[in-house]
Amino acid sequence: MRARLLPHPLLTVLVALVFVFLMNEVTPGVVVLGLILGFAIPLLTAPFWPGRPRLKAPLTVAEFMLVVLWDIIVSNIEVAKLILFRRGDSLRTRYVTVPLDLEAPEAIALLAGTITMTPGTVSADLSADGKALLVHCLDTGDPAATVAAIKARYERRLKRIFE
């Protein structure tokens, strides 16, 4: 019964929050309307959500977001330095392969997005079986260390959140 009325509880909360943010005010009317939308939209779009990832460790989500935010700031400064003070040809640019331990598609998508937002790396492609990620590094002296850092900082936390 609960599953049929609220097919995607997290989406309900998210839609309601986005609506309140969009209206830019927290009044009872706005919150109620947001909750109605949050209730109706997941019901109407339920067929589009075949898999429903469960968040196993909600606290890790906050930790993951803080780590990523910090890395975004650091990566911006690093990339700015590379762009301003180094000649483009002198960068040790190369592709690396990151073998994936993650299996949930949502987790892999989140990892690929995170890699793109953080230090000097852009995720470029996924292997056809979804078990390895192709990452382009702007400047890396030690590709193995880059891969190890991605696995330790992001993948380990995502694995705890989703699997």
Added chain:
Amino acid sequence: MPMLIDALIAALILAGAFFLLVGALGLAKLPDMMRRLHGPTKATTLGIGALLIASMIYFSVARGTFSIHELLITLFLFLTAPVSAHMLAKAHILRATQEREQLPPTGQPSGWATLDDRRSDGM
């Protein structure tokens, strides 16, 4: 408005403008397509982030009401920037044949998704 808040807003706007400029510079200066992709994907997130924080502080102080819809811009930016960068990279791998020789092996039985698809189409 207190001096201190004015100074904070000005600093945030300047920092944001600086990182946006660096992102644009990277796009223009770096030598090849994949390296150019690094400028806009990163420098812009912090650049726009700083501008939006400045906007939140300004409207919260000037109007006296809490302004939160800037957070949505950040959210949607974080959702769309990596996806479009990923699609650009995939399109580049598919189109630029000399790029393919630089790709490392997947370490898996199957190849990279972009090129694997092409082979199964009978190319």
